[in-house]
Amino acid sequence: SEKGKIGIVGSGLIGQSWAMLFASVGYTVTIYDILPEALEKSKTTIGTQLKELEKKKLLRGPLNAEQQIGKISTTTSLKDLKDSIYIQECVPERVNLKKxxxxxxxxxxxxxxxxxxxxxxxxxxxxxxELKNRKNCIVAHPVNPPYYVPLVEIVPAPWTDPKIAATTKELMLEIGQSPVLLSREHPGFALNRIQYAIFVECWSLIKRGILSVEDVDKVMSQGLGMRYAFLGPMETAHLNAEGMEAYYHHYRESMWNTIQQFDPAEKFEGPTADDIVKQLTEKIPLDKLADKRRWRDNCLTQLSILKNKL
Ligand code: NAD
Structure with a gap:
């Protein structure tokens, strides 16, 4: 059967990714932007990326690159989105602009x-x-780069219709993403709360002079991160003992003793902030960031291939 239309608002990094994901399973996608030149650029970038993905046999969905490109069009008239079943807003992160x-x-x-x-x-x-259709409004927060990192946090407002949340979740599954639905809105959602908690403790280890910036990162990339790509902290614990009950029994005392000595969170400024900047820019000068991002995206690509195989 004919699939409904999808609208994308904002043709930047995230708007382009969403367009590719929806087109990959055959949705007709219209991207809107206020800047015609941004739309032109997004068309070229999407075209190049999809052909590149096809060449590397990494293209998602049953359609070939040409067919997927054919599913995506652009417009500078917002009215062209009016018949969409779903519109994904991707404009810069300013509340007044979103409003x-x-x-x-x-x-x-x-x-x-x-x-x-x-x-x-x-x-x-x-x-x-204030919106008349506010029960149809929701957050679907992707993780960069969405083509390889499948999590989407779905966050309802207090007035969001639960059916809208459920449909959004199904749609995310249909395009091959991995949605989690929060029961209600919550500052930082889930991903950033966990990310910030890790950041707070890394900061503290560096501030106390226990480890260098490089070695703190190594604890994640060569240690915790190795299993976190496959198992979350809860399942990790369950497997690290004879089940979760046993894990609590063996580790709750020592965990509690350690947790009680955590430094309270503080603003990330002052000498520790400066020291972290210095160590990071020595390791990766600012003019090498683009190279390193390409390396990261390739690592994530390879990891997602591996995860799909397992
Ligand atoms: P971006 O700057 O790359 O793109 C924003 C686009 O919106 C630009 O093309 C711009 O021309 C367009 N735009 C500006 N005002 C507009 C308007 N009034 N109507 C239509 N289009 C307009 O930004 P991005 O990185 O793609 O981020 C977009 C959103 O996605 C933000 O809310 C951001 O927080 C969120 N997000 C970003 C990332 C990330 O890593 N970049 C990850 C997850 C979520």
């Missing part, structure tokens, strides 16, 4: 269109409260 874009979308769509935001940090209640 403005959602107000405009609210005016053109019917009562069935899902309005989703890619926001990494803004609670959906802060930019959807």
């Amino acid at each position: 403005d874009v959602f107000e405009k979308l609210d005016k053109i769509v019917g009562p069935k269109t899902i309005l989703a935001s890619s926001t990494s940090t803004l609670l959906p209640s802060t930019f959807t409260e």
Whole structure:
């Protein structure tokens, strides 16, 4: 059967990724942007990426690159998105801009269109409260680069219809992503809360002079991260003893003793901040960041190939 239309608002890094993901399973995608030159650039980038992925046999979905490219068009008229079943907003991370874009979308769509935001940090209640279609608004937060990192955090506002959350989750599964649905909005959602908790403890180890920046990162990349690509901390614990009950029994005392000595979180500024900047820029000068990002994306590509094989 014919699939519905998908609208993308904002043709930057994240908008392009969403367009590729939806097109990969055969959705007709229309990308809107205020800048015609941004749309031109996004078309070229998407085309190049899809052909490159096809050459490397990494293209997702049943369609070939040419067919996927054919599913994606661009527009500078927001009205062209009005018949979409689902619109994914991907404009820069400013609450007033999100408010403005959602107000405009609210005016053109019917009562069935899902309005989703890619926001990494803004609670959906802060930019959807006044809308007539607010029960259809939700956050679907991807992780960069979404083509290889499948998690999507789905975050409802207090007024989001649970059916909208469920449909969004199904849609994410259909395009091959791995959604988690939060029961309610919560600052930092889940991913950033966990990421920040790790950051706080890494900061403390560096500040106390226990490890260098490089070695703190090594604890993750050569240690915890090796298994976190496959198992979360809860399953890790379950496997590290004869089940979770046994894990608590063996480790809760020593965990408690250690946790009680954690430094309270502080703002990331002052001499420790400067020291971390210095160590990182010595290891990776700013003009080498682009190279290192390419290396990272290749690592993630290879990892996702491995994970799909296992
Ligand atoms: P970006 O700067 O690459 O792209 C933003 C695009 O929006 C640009 O093409 C710009 O022309 C367009 N735009 C600006 N105002 C607009 C408007 N009023 N209407 C339509 N288009 C408009 O940004 P990005 O990195 O793609 O991020 C977009 C969103 O995704 C942000 O909310 C960000 O927090 C979130 N996000 C980003 C990442 C990431 O790693 N980059 C990861 C997850 C979520």
